[in-house]
Amino acid sequence: MSRLLSLLAACALLGACSSSSTSLHHYQLQGANQNKDANQQALFSRDHLQSEHLLRLSPIAVRGTLNNRAMVLKRSEHQVYSANYHFWADAPAHLLVTMAQSQLMQQLDKVMVVKGADVYAEQLQASFFQLDVNIEQFNGGLNNDAEIAGTWRLSKVDAKGKLHVLKIARFYHSQALAKDGYEALAKALSQAWQQALTEMSTDINALISNA
Amino acid sequence: MTKPAYIQAAARISPIWLIPLLALFVGAWMLLEYQLDKGQTIYIKMAHADGIIAGKTEIKVRSVKIGTVDAIRLANSRDHVIVRAQIDKHYDSLLSEDAKMWVVKPRIDETGVTGFSTLLSGVYIEFAPGESDKLVNRFDLLEEPALIGNDVKGARYKLSSRNAEVLDVGTGVYFKGYLIGQIETAQFDWDQQLMRYGVFINAPYENLVTLNTIFWVQSGLEVNLDADGISIKTGSLSKLLKGGISLGIPEDNSPGPVVKEGHTFSLSESYSAALEQRFYDFDHYLIQFEQSIRGLREGAPVEYRGMRIGTVEQVPAEVLIDGAPAHFGDTSSAVPVLVRIEYGRLYRDTQQAREYWQSRVDGWLAEGLRASLKPGNLLTGAVYVDLDMYPDAEPAVLTQRGEYTVFPSTSSGISALANQLNDVLNKVKNLKVEQSLSQFEQTMANYEALAADMRTFINEPATRALPGDISKDMADISQSMRQFEQSMEQFEITMASFQTGSGMYQELQSTLQQVQRLMDELQPLSRGLNEQPNMLIFDKELPVDPTPRSKD
Structure with a gap:
């Protein structure tokens, strides 16, 4: 009997040592029509024969704490909070630029959108357009919403690599959370970013046509 | 009554002696076996035995051990070291006289880092077998690794x-x-x-x-x-x-x-x-210029109406004429310049070009072919030797001075103009206008002389050629600037290929992203440790995140 009691006591002690760890959660951005069906997929592909223009999407600059993988909530006008257990699946700058490429490709007819350093004017001996985006807000807001804000700049790079700025504009979009929780925040941020991209693509389309 | 003692003679050699005999036999057999198994002994001469340890340092061919160093000693002359090594029996045939040996140790040079593994294992001697059939047992150690292996074709x-x-x-x-x-x-x-x-x-x-x-x-x-x-x-x-x-x-x-x-x-x-420098078939000519040769450099072109036919070799020509330097002659103030007429520049078949030049040069001289200095580049002040026809030139032929043939020259271009101008100014200076009217006729005569000089000056082909020269120089300047611009563009492109998109850039970028990801993942932990330094020991957790709320 005493042997059984001592065994139980040992089990109890070992059990006390083990911790109840809180699990980590990872989220990603998702465009509205992304990866849905074959027709939509076709909108994301483009070859050089269909493309009249080339748009180079520069790496998106996301400021300070916002570019950490921890999701960010605004606590007051001047304070933000980085989550301990809720993370983006990749650096926000990468998630944003990936979604931007697919959305812009979908919304800009006859424009081939390429990311990062894939284009060199000197080697192509041709001009292209360049989009630079700067993100200043990418967080849960104070009004039960998700906020995204920043600036974008469209430039034309000539065959010699010289850059001519065509437009600089600010953007701000807010999207109310559909329900409580971080997943809803990730979804709301995706929608807000999509709205920003839609607005941007309208302007870019006009600028490229007139350039 | 006692029994008589029975005495039996003992064996002369005790069987116990078989044991040392057996030991001797085994020992001899082992020695024989050792001798038979032992490979060749070689001696390696080296400047110093840095890092080499007797009994430990190995000799390898393509990382396969073929022997071991077994003794190191200082040579009697004390200026080098003799290392003795035993080569395994199977590898005796590798010891050809043209084999190379060097010590493999960590080296850092422009080709990269080599021999890094020897930091822990110690140095070893790399052996590169040769191709000769003659075998030797004495080798010299190379200071540096052999660059080209004997088996490389x-x-x-x-x-x-x-x-x-x-x-x-x-x-x-x-x-x-x-x-x-x-x-x-x-x-x-x-x-x-x-x-x-x-x-x-x-x-x-x-x-x-x-x-x-x-x-x-x-x-x-x-x-x-x-x-x-x-x-x-x-x-x-x-x-x-x-x-x-x-x-x-x-x-x-x-x-x-x-x-x-x-x-x-x-x-x-x-x-x-x-x-x-690839024109090996040429003849030397000495050209004596009655003017300053400032701006003429060795290597400057010798041209005939814009076509290059030779090169300036010595400025001034350091030749001795009657034991004195030709450029400080007593009788002549001309500065000699040594040029090469390179026949390969005249025509691809140099033999044919040489025969053509030599057979025709006297005729050309009679028609007025002369050498002169022409400004090549106004920016640098460089001049070159130009051969051209001057029909009005005084008759001249090729002459011999010392061992060189002298090619006749004439003053031209800016220096000729300067000389003409100088003559005119001297004449103006010589005019004594303030003297009495009785000298008026003389003055008029002087004026006439001046007018005649001016006429000669204006009619001089060089004067007429002046605007042409200036426009050529301006064209040269603009061409130079264009070349410079093109070169800088090419330089920019070259530098760009080492920036964005290059292999090194991509690798760096990827490494930085990995470091960034690691830092992101460690950030909550470091923040937690900041807030609760004992969280790892006492299994504390970070505070639970506030939940983002919807309006509903």
């Missing part, structure tokens, strides 16, 4: 260089940017004052080395400022850092037959110099 050539920069052993030899060989030996010949290189060209690229091949030092950045203007050539960044030798065939030349191994070539300091 290719051909060896010699290069001699008088002006090019000194290159290291191991520097690459390139053909159109592709590495095809390297410098194997480099030696300064103090007697001839030139560098002698031995280069090894890997098979099958020895077929590229033909009679008309030129070799030049590819320094990566070549800036040339001469009478033809400014030219800048850039290569890749690695060549900019490491340099190298390039070889090639001049554009307008045929390659010619493939040369035999051991052929000697000249190594030039640049491609343009290599192009200039």
